Ligand SMILES: CCCC(=O)SCCNC(=O)CCNC(=O)[C@H](O)C(C)(C)COP(=O)(O)OP(=O)(O)OC[C@H]1O[C@@H](n2cnc3c(N)ncnc32)[C@H](O)[C@@H]1OP(=O)(O)O
């Protein structure tokens with residue numbers, strides 16, 4: 001922000017008061033997951049501020065550093081995602097595969113890991129194998145898999161969104177199974193912020209790396225460019241005839257005419273995306289298990305929020321319900337406690353998260 005030369009004291013004081021009010025508004029709207037408020041230039045009380053004395057920030061979704069080109073930065077600001085080709089090596093991806101297979105064979109049992117089967121086989125007899133596990137999450141205690149979250153080539157980009165103090169908040173390896181015909185392999189359109197009780201959203205980013213060639217046939221990511229500029233929308237289970245996986249909440253009222261981009265990616269390509277970006281993934285129409293590994297990172301100076309009374313209340317209830325079932329009792333935990341347990345520092349200093 002620039003001040004006009006030698007402002008009169010009264011003007012300066014008024015401008016500072018306006019700035020404080022705008023900051024308060026920004027904080028309030030930030031809690032609602034509404035980052036577009038970051039560009040507030042109009043005073044909430046007394047009309048617009050003269051543009052000569054108050055310049056809106058040009059960028060709000062990315063931070064100043066030398067990693068992103070101006071073009072890449074503008075692309076993320078505008079679209080809410082950025083694909084970096086060939087970022088993670090084949091050798092690293094092979095190690096993640098090997099460890100995933102060990103977990104599937106139950107030769108490795110990392111503490112805290114959640115194992116998910118597709119809902120179409122959830123109630124059937126099975127022996128754990130690469131063909132029955134559709135997703136693992138919370139692998140923060142698995143040394144091999146957690147290496148993904150510490151790779152310098154990944155963190156270099158993450159820092160453009162989070163700044164230097166970086167927490168790994170949420171980890172997943174998705175093994176999208178061949179669709180059984182019930183279309184349950186789809187992931188409905190959603191915003192990841194729905195699951196997160198921390199803010200501000202602009203300091204959160206997902207890194208999602210393709211572990212093989214991924215296109216529309218095996219269920220690539222689908223994104224609605226620019227939707228990161230909107231607010232957090234209410235999420236619930238879609239009404240799908242064939243059933244929906246536990247916790248696969250979707251947005252009910254997204255704009256059906258909004259442009260969709262199918263992200264075709266090669267092994268090692270990584271997409272960084274904003275937690276308000278509406279995205280999902282389609283059916284896997286091949287016989288292979290489509291693999292991707294991901295981590296949601298946040299700035300260590302993000303803060304937790306209480307989601308009671310907000311659109312996120314339903315997910316808190318469900319997640320706490322699962323925690324209670326796992327503990328075999330009423331755990332007394334809330335969404336914030338659950339996230340604090342799994343959060344891990346990967347760079348810099350642990351602050352508020
Ligand atoms: C950026 C964030 C984005 C996200 O977080 S997206 C959502 C990600 N979250 C997840 O993937 C985690 C969801 N999965 C889980 O929590 C667990 O896998 C889940 C569903 C609780 C099951 O865990 P377990 O307790 O190990 O499994 P279980 O075999 O004992 O089953 C318990 C009851 O759950 C049912 N179940 C299992 N997998 C399911 C599924 N995929 N969809 C719907 N229901 C499912 C299962 O049938 C059983 O039901 P019942 O109690 O017998 O009636």
Ligand SMILES: Nc1ncnc2c1ncn2[C@@H]1O[C@H](COP(=O)(O)OP(=O)(O)OP(=O)(O)O)[C@@H](O)[C@H]1O
Nearest residue numbers: 186187188189216222238250260279280281282283
């Ligand atoms: N009825 C629906 N309600 C909510 N989300 C849906 C619905 N149908 C599809 N989706 C989701 O919309 C996204 C895009 O679907 P789209 O049909 O464009 O692609 P796809 O399913 O990957 O490709 P294809 O149609 O070629 O199989 C996916 O995330 C999918 O899960």
Ligand SMILES: O=C(O)CCC(=O)C(=O)O
Nearest residue numbers: 174187192279280281292
């Ligand atoms: O299908 C995928 O890999 C994307 C899953 C996803 O968006 C999520 O779990 O939040």
Ligand SMILES: [Fe+2]
Nearest residue numbers: 190191192279
């Ligand atoms: Fe997601």
Ligand SMILES: [Mg+2]
Nearest residue numbers: 186281282283
């Ligand atoms: Mg489709």
